[in-house]
Amino acid sequence: GAVVSQHPSWVICKSGTSVKIECRSLDFQATTMFWYRQFPKQSLMLMATSNEGSKATYEQGVEKDKFLINHASLTLSTLTVTSAHPEDSSFYICSATPYGDSRSYNEQFFGPGTRLTVL
Amino acid sequence: RKEVEQDPGPFNVPEGATVAFNCTYSNSASQSFFWYRQDCRKEPKLLMSVYSSGNEDGRFTAQLNRASQYISLLIRDSKLSDSATYLCVVNSFGGYNKLIFGAGTRLAVHP
Numbered sequence: 001g002a003v004v005s006q007h008p009s010w011v012i013c014k015s016g017t018s019v020k021i022e023c024r025s026l027d028f029q030a031t032t033m034f035w036y037r038q039f040p041k042q043s044l045m046l047m048a049t050s051n052e053g054s055k056a057t058y059e060q061g062v063e064k065d066k067f068l069i070n071h072a073s074l075t076l077s078t079l080t081v082t083s084a085h086p087e088d089s090s091f092y093i094c095s096a097t098p099y100g101d102s103r104s105y106n107e108q109f110f111g112p113g114t115r116l117t118v119l
Numbered sequence: 120r121k122e123v124e125q126d127p128g129p130f131n132v133p134e135g136a137t138v139a140f141n142c143t144y145s146n147s148a149s150q151s152f153f154w155y156r157q158d159c160r161k162e163p164k165l166l167m168s169v170y171s172s173g174n175e176d177g178r179f180t181a182q183l184n185r186a187s188q189y190i191s192l193l194i195r196d197s198k199l200s201d202s203a204t205y206l207c208v209v210n211s212f213g214g215y216n217k218l219i220f221g222a223g224t225r226l227a228v229h230p
Contacts, residue, residue: 034217034218036220042222043206043220043221043222043223044163044206044220045220046217046218046219049217091160093162093163095218107165108218110162110163110164111162112161112162113160113161113162115160
């Protein structure tokens, strides 16, 4: 159980286009999902916390107008990179915390990641 | 100062070796501690949680020292399959189960 999927697994796009990444919890409901970014040879950096039915909470230095997050249901959160540029090329990973699970406060389940390359 | 700091690595060890990773964290209010493993170009996977009393899972032993804000991971009898990057992760008690990741320590086990 506790499987998280992401789509697409990789994407190549031209500079200036927008890219949407989906994160789904397949066998559980998640009131909270997290979006991370990882540059080569660096660790995961939390970008934002996505809460079902409310606005996302962005980390310092992350532009909310550039990285649009929507968490419309208990099983789906989307991250849209608007007007992508080459410096946005990175590995984007989501995670989810099960709703109503006593261990949920401690464990996050990660999606397989989306590799974005902006030309 | 980074919130979570780890040995920079890489660690290159032969099969069968014992290797230890260290980690320190800056937020004394942190509540939960973990070691994750990340293979190249993959998502991180939970290796084990770390408890104050110390805990063991097969060849892996994790220790936590709250007073020193120090976490360790010991791997005994290293296998080739242990080659990966090991991430020290701390829960930042900010209301939303926010995880803070260390930069990771790369382990390469060779024959």
